[in-house]
Amino acid sequence: MIDLDTIDRSLLRELCRDATQSASALGRKLDLSQPATWRRIKRLRESGVIKGQRLDLDREKLGFGxxxxxxxxxxxxxxxxxxxxxxxxxxxxxxxxxxxxxxxxxxxxxxxxxxxxxxxxxxxxxxxxxxxxxxxxxxxxxxxxxxxxxxx
Incomplete structure (x- = not known):
């Protein structure tokens, strides 16, 4: 288990809401620089907290009601x-x-x-x-x- 601080938790909440956000956009929301945000995301990926990114498809629009x-x-x-x-x-x-x-x-x-x-x-x-x-x-x-x- 990795220790997460409040910024890490806020970053994860933002990524769960929309994983397509850039590091600079996330940094602006969290009052961090783009490089600091990117380093945190990289650490979360390398530690296995972030396992990947997935598309959230609208099944109904694809015909699966x-x-x-x-x-x-x-x-x-x-x-x-x-x-x-x-x-x-x-x-x-x-x-x-x-x-x-x-x-x-x-x-x-x-x-x-x-x-x-x-x-x-x-x-x-x-x-x-x-x-x-x-x-x-x-x-x-x-x-x-x-x-x-x-x-x-």
Whole structure:
């Protein structure tokens, strides 16, 4: 774990809000010079606090109007290795995230689809045919509010 001061935390909050901001623009907001801001960003990257940058795509504008969280319980963990399941499910393009969890289900998936009929097709033809899939619970997202991570 790296020690973060208040400036580091403010910098991370700003980058979470908009990672495309330049070091000089961030420096102006945080009352730092551009080189000092760049050095802090570089240190946060090198220490692994900043793992990368991602695009936040508007799924609806891309034609994916339905997002579903699936809880999946494997039938028998002994016969099907977790790695085999993870590899197979990760190859399905509609699956956005695969989380191995503790609780009622073994995995939680975030799946996008064009509409409910498209989701049903993905569920029946791709997900339910995976090795070891047992119980499945689907939760359709009605609305979503994005919150930044724990950068106190």
């Amino acid at each position: 339905v997002t579903v969280f699936l809880g999946i319980k494997l039938v028998t963990k002994g016969r099907v290795s977790l790695e085999d399941f993870e590899r197979a499910v990760s190859a399905i393009p509609e699956v956005q995230t695969v989380e191995h969890i503790l609780g009622l289900y073994d995995y939680r998936l975030r799946v996008v689809a064009r509409d409910i009929a498209d989701f049903e097709r993905v569920l029946r033809r791709r997900l339910m045919t995976l090795p070891g899939v047992g119980d499945v619970e689907a939760n359709v997202i009605l609305s979503e509010e994005r919150r930044t991570g724990p950068i106190g």
